[in-house]
Amino acid sequence: MSFLDQFSVLLLDMNGTFMVGHDRFGPDEDYFATYVRLGGRDLDRASVSRIVNVTMDTLLRAYQAPEQVDDFPSVAEALHRHGGGIQHADLSLLETVIAIHELGSVPTEHDQFLRDIAPTHSLGIVSNLWSLPDLWVASFRKSGLLTIFKALVFSSQGRSIKPSSLLFDKALAAFPPGSAILFVGDSLERDIMPAKKLGLSTAWIAPRGSAAQAADVIVECLPELKNVAVQ
Secondary structure: EHHHHOOOEEEEEEEEEEEEOOOOOOOOOOOOHHHHHHHOOOOOHHHHHHHHHHHHHHHHHOOOHHOOOOOOOOOOHHHHHHHOOOOHHHHHHHHHHHHHHOOEEOOOOHHHHHHHHHOOOEEEEOOOOOOOHHHHHHHHHOOHHHEEEEEEHHHOOOOOOOOOOHHHHHOOOOOOOOOOEEEEOHHHHHHHHHHHHHEEEEEEOOOOOOOOOOOOOEEHHHHHHOOOOOO
């Protein structure tokens, strides 16, 4: 019997679980080129780089602070704090710049796994995002993946981030009580441990040789779940 056959619902983290190439931030990223491509003209390269880098540093510090799990600032808030004197239109463009650099893509084999399992399992997403989810939803709509998800829960639509139970609870409410649910994620602390604490079964996407009591199964990539048998 397949391990997946035990479940009627798969809740999935997104970045690092079925999306890759996300979070393209750092000294080698050309935020200014993205800003110009979006139509920006008033800010110079140094200003764009400074504002984006300081904004991302602010968000990263908040992300690592346990006391901000249920009080996480939005990208717009952080930009407003560090972009003093900049026109609203440019702050809006920089918000989109950050979203573009945060957005990843779904590899072909992950896309196929999701499509293959959708006829037999209800699917949902519970994901931490810093940016508003518009670009992600548009990407799923364009690829045809949007229709296979029954629940889409993104942290940027509120002020909580995983491991907060509020995000998990919101997704769980979309499925019938008593559903057999598997949570799949790549972060032990933000995905697997909080899901297990809520009584969910768990599949951890982690390098070979990894071990954790909170993980019911460990695989190197999402499509490997198809090959896991019940022990």
